[in-house]
Amino acid sequence: MQTIETKLTTQPEAVRTAGLRLPSYWTTLGWLVALLVILPIAAVVWLAFNPSENIWPHLISSVLPVYVESTLLLLAGVGALSLFIGVSTAWLVTLCNFPGRRLFEWALLLPFAIPAYVIAYIYTDLLEYAGPVQSALRDLFGWSSARDYSFPEIRSLGGAVLMLSLVLYPYVYLLARSSFLEQSINIRDASRTLGCSAWQSFFRISLPVARPAIAVGLALVAMETLNDFGTVDFFAVKSLSAGIYDAWLNMSNLGAAAQIATLMMLFVVLFIWLERTSRAKAKQFSGADRFKRLERYNLTGGKAMAASLLCLTPVFFGFIVPLAELGGMTLNHLDQFSDSRFLKQASNSFLLSSGAAIFTAMLALLLAYSQRLNPNLKGLRFAAKLAHLGYALPGAVLAIGVIIPFAAFDNTIDSWMRDTFNISTGLLLSGTPFAILFAYSVRFLAVSSGSIESSLAKVTPSMDMASRSLGANSLETLKRVHLPLIRTGLLTALLVVFVDSMKELPATLILRPFNFDTLATAVYQFASDEKIEAAAPGSLLIVLVGIIPVILLSRTITATRDAS
């Protein structure tokens, strides 16, 4: 295959530093970033060594099988459904022509703007006994009570799978679509010339080539599913994260909670490792011909209808229905918009999320670039992988992981200043918005890195060598060669982390300063009291603000191909 080149063994930086034993400043920076991000994760692991009692005999003899079974079913269900929706729709809008294709290109990303806990509340409202759906059915068939008929229970494992898949499949869609777009048209043409049908060409060429990107998307979906507590708690699904909170809050055993969380991270490591080792070691670099205009299959008649319907379904249930519900509820609470606090909450959300998006992208870029320059540093590579695990931790546990090192830092400085100068510096980092911003970065680094690393990996190393042989140093090469080439990946990273941060709740709640609300925390105040309607205006605004970057994102990705 012409786009798959063998990995180049000589790397520019490696050549330059071959004579010196000192690590380059890029290596040092890479290590610093990795260690900084690992700090909260390490704090959680450290907690795991100090349980107030050994909880495992109890867990194993009672609820552990339930936790593990629910978690695995949840992961398998959400994974399979997200994979199916994400890949099939990405393939359709990228490589086929059918009615609505241009609209679906960006609309398929919209459900991403809806927080999982919000969609769970909305569908419960719609599908429960007193909701409009069952009421209409009762009127239609003349049933009088719950004993006259059976209706699938939304508050169930199946319900949780549906809700999470509806808002998480965009991760797979996003990455699969970029990958399909970037694939060389030639390999597909070649496969068709060699007699493959459109389906065969999809399964034998496009899918395998897109597999690394799809795997990254799926890993993000899996980690987000693992760390979710809002939805599973609301649906009374006993997953491992329910076990974490139970040990922590009901059994006053934070250590045991940290043990379960650590175990969960190990599962993720195993999952990622399995995926990587099962893939061939070949690396892909894009050939120059990717910018040739795509030739799409023209679908007609029933096939075109089916394609439109397939794309419409996730957008309808994942976005249109929840948005309409939120809009309707908001009408009863329009007064909230005139509340001055509402504006403050919106601006807090916006500033924190943009700050986190930029900070996280910087960390991800430093990590990725330092590894690119020193591909032989196994330790750094391993540390960088560890740094991505924050995404698998439930938000509240991650918050404790941030509190521990931050408070230790603050108190150490304070003690030293008191002893030396008789001045108390108090808490410098704890309880500031920076603590929240840092937590977001730890949490979403995996998301940001996924996008930046894969973009960077597609830039062929001969570019580095050309630039360096023309006299540019590593920083100049980054600025003048890599950044322009990976701008799509960079922008994707910025926008996705922005939207994710807008929705973040559990860590924000715990880490925030006094009298400080984001839209998500304000929504939660009402939602935690099941005042769903009062929570609607805030939820609506989270969604609306989230739509803007989502549309930007889609336009940018499309532009990579149409730029020619």
Added chain:
Amino acid sequence: MSVMETKSLSKVFAVTTLAALTSLPQVSLADEVNIYSYRQEFLLRPLLDAFKEQTDIDVNIIYASKGLIERIENEGRNTPADILLTSDIGPLHDAKARNLLAKIDSAEINANVPAQYRDEDGTWVGLTARSRIIYTSKERVSEGDISSYEGLADPKWAGRICTRSGKHSYNLSLIGSLIEHKGEAEAQAWLEAVKANLARKPQGNDRAQVKAVMEGQCDVALGNSYYFGAMLTNDKEPEQKEWANSVNLLFPNQANRGAHMNISGAAITANAPNPESAKALLEFLTSEEAQRIYAEVNYEFPVRPGVARSALINEYMGEFKADEVSLTRVAANRSAAAKMVDRVGFDN
């Protein structure tokens, strides 16, 4: 978007974010009091506003549903938290066990709140009381069909009981009180029998159980007392009035130990930077004025004797006998109760 635009845009973001991050106040002024609260802020707002008006002390608040005790613990001697406020005895008990609380030294508070609702070592004080009661269907349950928590174990209720998760702190406290009164073995037998009688897997909050009774999914439900008032007066979501009107209220165990009680409460932290203001706030919260606000706004029972319950509550709930078992003992049984819920598979 060109690279240049992206760059300048990120600069703008960076600068504004930095400005916002550094401009937020962190300094601690003299006339203020800082609360870490496990109760939603909007429930406290009317009280805090009244306090501010009376004393001119500013009140700062952080609400979270978990993690605040850990925050106080790690912040150590530099914690800004003066007061820990909770909606359940559990976290107060935990915080005390970790030596995070100071002794509240106020004769006024001791006079305002009966000993039953205060810590014996003076580290926490109850602010409001609530009972865990049984809601019964007006249509399908007649008076005398049930009179105690123990009665929920009767096989005649098979498929007729609704409750929220056994792991919710309100249920853990109830189970903790049964462990205290009856011992672990009997409490577990009770929990198993109640599990066998459940109409559906435990889910939703207390109001959702009353709603399920109205909808005919079950006939009796466990719930806290104040939700009744909150549902009956809910003008924003008037359907809740129907839920409330479909049930009767029953205070269990009136013939013997009395109905299980829990508190919302507060404590002053060991390293409180403003201990005097904190004490003033707690004194205010136990005052007649504040206790009346609690009763009227949240439909909770005042802990202070002599303060009337809300008229609405009085209309529906007569005087009742409250279980006087030590809340400290109940809280100490919570971990055992949580494990019992696991063993019984109550939530499965």
